[in-house]
Amino acid sequence: xEIGEPQRKITVEPVEDPVPTREPVxxxxxxxxxxxxxx
Amino acid sequence: MNAPDxxxxxVGWRAWRxxxxxxxxxxxxxxxxxxxxxxxxxxxxxxxxxxxKHESPCDPCxxxxxxxxxxxxxxxxxxxxLLPNWKPGGAKMLxxxxxxxxxxxxxxxxxxxxxxxxRCLFLPCDSHEYARELEDxxxxxxxxxxxxxxxxxxxxxxxxxxxxxxPL
Numbered sequence: 001x002e003i004g005e006p007q008r009k010i011t012v013e014p015v016e017d018p019v020p021t022r023e024p025v026x027x028x029x030x031x032x033x034x035x036x037x038x039x
Numbered sequence: 040m041n042a043p044d045x046x047x048x049x050v051g052w053r054a055w056r057x058x059x060x061x062x063x064x065x066x067x068x069x070x071x072x073x074x075x076x077x078x079x080x081x082x083x084x085x086x087x088x089x090x091x092k093h094e095s096p097c098d099p100c101x102x103x104x105x106x107x108x109x110x111x112x113x114x115x116x117x118x119x120x121l122l123p124n125w126k127p128g129g130a131k132m133l134x135x136x137x138x139x140x141x142x143x144x145x146x147x148x149x150x151x152x153x154x155x156x157x158r159c160l161f162l163p164c165d166s167h168e169y170a171r172e173l174e175d176x177x178x179x180x181x182x183x184x185x186x187x188x189x190x191x192x193x194x195x196x197x198x199x200x201x202x203x204x205x206p207l
Contacts, residue, residue, distance in 0.1 A: 001053075001068075001109045002116055003149025009098050010143050012152075013043035018138040019079055019156045020177035 048138035049150050050158060051110025054120035057131035063172035065157065068120050068132070076175040079154040082107045096151040098144045107144055107151025110137040116148065131169070135160040135178075 058066040058073060065074040074080050082095035086102035096107030111117060117134050141153030159179040162170055167182045174180055 001111055001120075001149065003109055003111055003151065004147030006098055006105065006151075007145045007147060009096075010044040010145055011041070012045045012047075012049055012140040012143050014048050014138075014140050015046045018048045018140060018158075019077060022077065022177050 048140045048158075049110075049143060049145075049152070050136055050138060051112050051150055052114045052117050052134065053110045053137040053157075054117045054132055054134045055157075055160075057133060057166065057169055059131065059169070062175075063169050065133075065160075065173075065176070074157070074176075076177065079156045080108055082151075082153050082155075094142060094153065096142060096144045096153060098151075105144065105151055107153065108137075108139065108155040109149060109151060110139055110155070111149040113148045131166055133160055133162045133166065133169075133173075 054068045055065040055074070056068055058064040064076075066072065067074070070085075072080060084095040084097055084100065084102060084106035086100060086106065096105060098105065100106045120132060120134075136158040137155050138158045139150050139152030139155045143153065144151040157176055157178050159181070160173055160176070162173070162180060162182045164182050170180050170182055
């Protein structure tokens with residue numbers, strides 16, 4: 001990719017992480033006392 | 040300790056290939072670097088004998104073209120990758136915006152960066168079947184056809200102009 005001539009070298013330190021964090025999916029705890037309904 | 044020059048990522052345009060294997064992944068258009076979801080890609084200098092001798096991107100770089108993860112501030116520059124492929128039966132390509140940070144060599148129409156991660160992805164409509172799997176990257180994925188492609192580009196360019204990141 002053509003991006004032209006180098007101008008300067010800089011440092012970029014983002015305050016927020018640029019990589020999105022995925023929300024953990026909550027899995028409902030298994031209820032041992034639940035009634036099994038035929039399906 | 041020196042203060043950083045910018046506290047938000049630099050934003051530029053980039054094209055990728057779609058790697059269609061057991062899982063769908065982004066692959067660099069020129070090199071075989073695979074972009075993993077949830078992790079930034081880190082640049083490696085490919086100049087002969089230069090591995091581990093210095094941090095990439097180096098400037099001046101003994102490699103021609105210079106090392107680093109490329110993005111362009113001019114969306115027209117990615118046309119050379121997209122247009123021959125943006126048709127049925129062509130190589131699976133997509134484009135999008137890239138966040139770049141770390142040590143960055145700022146060039147007249149783009150960046151060579153140490154770290155990068157996609158900011159948003161635009162898929163050709165005939166590749167829409169990949170959209171769901173590309174959501175693994177956790178960034179917006181939008182299908183755009185030939186007709187509405189430029190409307191989408193304008194919308195994103197406006198967002199960047201008024202939002203965070205560097206102006207395009």
